[in-house]
Amino acid sequence: MSSSDAPQRGRPSVLDRAAVATATFRLWTERGYDAVSWRDISEATGVSVRTLVRHFAHKSDIAWVGVPAATRRLRDALENMPADLPVDESARRAIVASISDDPMKPAGTDWIRVVCTEPELAGSAPAAYRPWIDELAGFIARRAPGISPAAATAVASGYQAATFAALVAWGEGRSAGDAAESADEALGWLAVRRPAEEINLT
Missing domain, CATH: 1.10.357.10 (Tetracycline Repressor, domain 2)
Structure with missing residues (x-):
């Protein structure tokens, strides 16, 4: 796979907020709200921490x-x-x-x-x-x-x-x-x- 074919992370043109919420709630249910970091959410969604924080000022906003x-x-x-x-x-x-x-x-x-x-x-x-x-x-x-x-x-x-x-x-x-x-x-x-x-x- 060439570098141009690799999955792109970090700056999606349109963030799928519903997909982020679904993945995040799964993490929160499994691990507990306080135990899940922005990095955990990033790894679960394929969206960079920077992009997540740009769209959600607080972790609670995802809810x-x-x-x-x-x-x-x-x-x-x-x-x-x-x-x-x-x-x-x-x-x-x-x-x-x-x-x-x-x-x-x-x-x-x-x-x-x-x-x-x-x-x-x-x-x-x-x-x-x-x-x-x-x-x-x-x-x-x-x-x-x-x-x-x-x-x-x-x-x-x-x-x-x-x-x-x-x-x-x-x-x-x-x-x-x-x-x-x-x-x-x-x-x-x-x-x-x-x-x-x-x-x-x-």
């Missing part, structure tokens, strides 16, 4: 490569919700639709096992999921007249937490059916209702 795609799927599903459908039913249907296609992509249930057991990853979750929450909060604000931006964000955060908990239960085998069915059941218990004007909270 959340699927969130942008999940956010796009959520946005598309929300845009297709009928205007006359109640906001809570719309949110439930859109979230379930957004996770029906490979909800754990790219790392499968390895994602659940690692994210739930590593403090650094759990601590980075709120920032990672903020675009997803903002997308849902914007929808809720448009569909629930009178709700404040802060309340819409709080409600969206509740939906995110419930969805994540349902996926955890599914990944751990504590939920019947697939991931979408687990989320559907959990989210069915949530409701968005305008507070009665006569209630005095003072």
Whole structure:
């Protein structure tokens, strides 16, 4: 094999972030999060440490490569919700639709096992999921007249937490059916209702 035919490492023109995440989660599952270095990830993926660090400022960022795609799927599903459908039913249907296609992509249930057991990853979750929450909060604000931006964000955060908990239960085998069915059941218990004007909270 000539030098020009040799596999190229270090500076791919387009980094396959999903492939990096899949390989990395496999390492984290086998060895533990703290035991896996950038060099280990480089050897497992064929991507240089320099390139990895250029694409992922922190090792924990690899855990959340699927969130942008999940956010796009959520946005598309929300845009297709009928205007006359109640906001809570719309949110439930859109979230379930957004996770029906490979909800754990790219790392499968390895994602659940690692994210739930590593403090650094759990601590980075709120920032990672903020675009997803903002997308849902914007929808809720448009569909629930009178709700404040802060309340819409709080409600969206509740939906995110419930969805994540349902996926955890599914990944751990504590939920019947697939991931979408687990989320559907959990989210069915949530409701968005305008507070009665006569209630005095003072």
